[in-house]
Amino acid sequence: MRRFRAAAVGAATLSLALTASACGGGSTTGGEGSNDSPKTLTYWASNQGPNIEADKKILKPELAKFEKQTGIKVKLEVIPWSELLNRILTATTSGQGPDVLNIGNTWSASLQASGALLPWDEKNFAKIGGKDRFVESALGSAGAPDKDPAAVPLYSMAYALYYNKKMFEEAGIDKPPATWDEMIADGKKISKGGKWALGAEGANLSNNIHQVFALGKQHGADFFTEDGKPDFTSDGAVAAVKQYVDMMAKDKIIAPGNAEYAQNQSLSDFSKGKTAMVLWQAAATTFKSQGMSEDDWGVAPVPVQSGAPGQGKATNSMVAGINMAVFKNTKNIDGSLKFVKFMTSDAEQKILCKSYGSVPPVKAAQEDAAFDRPELKVLRDTLAKSAAPLPQVPNESQFETAVGTAVKNLFANAAAGREVTTGSVKAELVKAQQQMSEQ
């Protein structure tokens, strides 16, 4: 009995100790999809609206239209951003996934490398009306440059400077800043008496990356070499990160509390009139849901170092957006392509982008009058003239984590009143780069 008991103790502790560290996977078959179940599709949509329910309300009528046209029933699942990438990774590993899915366009090259997504060669593009229908910068964010895209652009966005008109008036500023020097001069006028000039999401890794990427371009830094090796510690990269963090540390136009923001708190600060400016992509719907009237805020291009926004060192935004991909293991390949064709058709693009406040990546759809309002005009111009895609490399995801964390740590230091120097910025970036080294 005693021996049995000992064995039971052993087995029980073993299983207790093991519960946390197990991690499984399954094998998959190759191949390019089949047409085994031509009547249904599963669609994973990313969360684009204020909440999941809003997305369902926008998408359901369109899916019903598609069913009427083709007889294919689309099962919709809207997945929050915090889960989407994990879900895709799990689907990739197990081979059990959706037929069609949305991906953040910055993941394109990473997911392309996994081989889970259907490559968009000439033949596939021909089935949805050809490659030329799409805006070039958006296509540039759909996979590594030397490969067939892993996805097609669905919604496009870019960064813009949103400002509070009344706060500008009160501070005696007559136009939004066009350069960073002007931003700091204006910012100092505004940042007093509990009010602050600029909002930031200091603990949001992706947002940090988006900001320092554009600033990096302005300092001539790319974060990756031509052949895809991490290059985080160049003088330009250090200067870019320092310039961003210095707006809190040295110029004091960002409130220290923003260092811990990661859930769009900077947007509610803006809506409440606590901060006068935010750098954001397509923020109109959020402002509206937070009770701000359209007349209260204005939009301008994100500042540059000098002159006007353009290419190269005058880049002032990343190419932001959502891509649509077909899962290679789909059991309804023809239906999937039809669905992508439907969603990227001129008519659907107009309806969907209008609802989401984004810019259609389909050229013909952009000409609709609905996309002429001032905000979208700025976003459209930025996308066409002065936006650059984030590095399309397989380890982009690691880059976001490593460098995003470095910026987060630097903001934490700045918020605690510690000085941020070129040396301390470089040290953080060296650490970030070392984490990439074993790839």
Place this chain on the structure above:
Amino acid sequence: MSDTTVTTGTTGTTGTPATIVQGGKEPPATAPETGRAPRLRRPGRLRRIGLPYLLLLPALLLELLVHLLPIVIGIVMSFKELTQFFIRDWGAAPWSGLDNYKVSVDFDAPVGEALLHSFLVTCAFTLLSVGLCWLIGTTAAIYLQETFKGRGLLRALFLVPYALPVYAAVITWGFMFQRDNGLINHVLHDQLGLTDSAPFWLIGDNSFFALLTVSVWKGWPFAFLIMMAGLQNIPRDMYEAAALDGAGMWQQIRRITLPSLRSVNQVLVLVLFLWTFNDFNTPYVLFGRSAPEAADLISIHIYQSSFVTWNFGTGSAMSVLLLLFLLAVTGVYLWITSRERKSAHV
């Protein structure tokens, strides 16, 4: 493992709460008991011996499938170079021998150094959290032994943190710890004026204490529940006898309560240790996918090393190392505590 029965058996009290704990730890025990039922003894010898095993088989197979198979797969993965290039067909990932382990334990290189740091943070965090959970839980359980008005209400109230869904509770804590709008700073800084400037809780060094607070808040009701159950088994007359002999409250706790709870404690501390060491939800909900260095618990660290950086081989290797560590700690702990107990009974 069920030495409580020595005490419970003699006094004749039911002892159900204590056996619930033990029952949870034992593999399904119903099958062999059915086999022992008298009716089944009549058929031939072979069937008599074979039947219990036959009845055990489904449970055994399920155990293998649910528990052991994923573990074995995880261990296999740790010897592979499983990056995003191979996750779709990970059988094709190249074998990397001990490379993943070498990277993980090379404490001079950044990856190993970060893992070691995370490990030490986790050890400190676990010791403090388990200690405080145990202390608060035990104290509360002892105080609530006395009958007084409102005892039921207090007991129920104390169990609320344990009953709340983890996500909802931790998100609320996250709001409370916000620097500018959070309740904690409102009380500490705005109302009481204890600090010169409003401190950060979710970034920087204070994040360790924020995490510890939430962990203890979430964990102590379990200790309280188990201790309360254990206390039911101590016969009242022992206290009465002790009181007659002139023992004060502190002596009663030290000489009667704690020794009688020894086996309950043994399980409780172990379970708390394993839960706390492996806790993923609390730091993940509180800090997101990149925890501040001061609160970089090992579970989050491993998650980051595998899911966020898409390097499942290294993540698995770290998991296996963690597993070995926990197994070693558990083994040593059980060995020491059972030896102590044996000598105590002689």
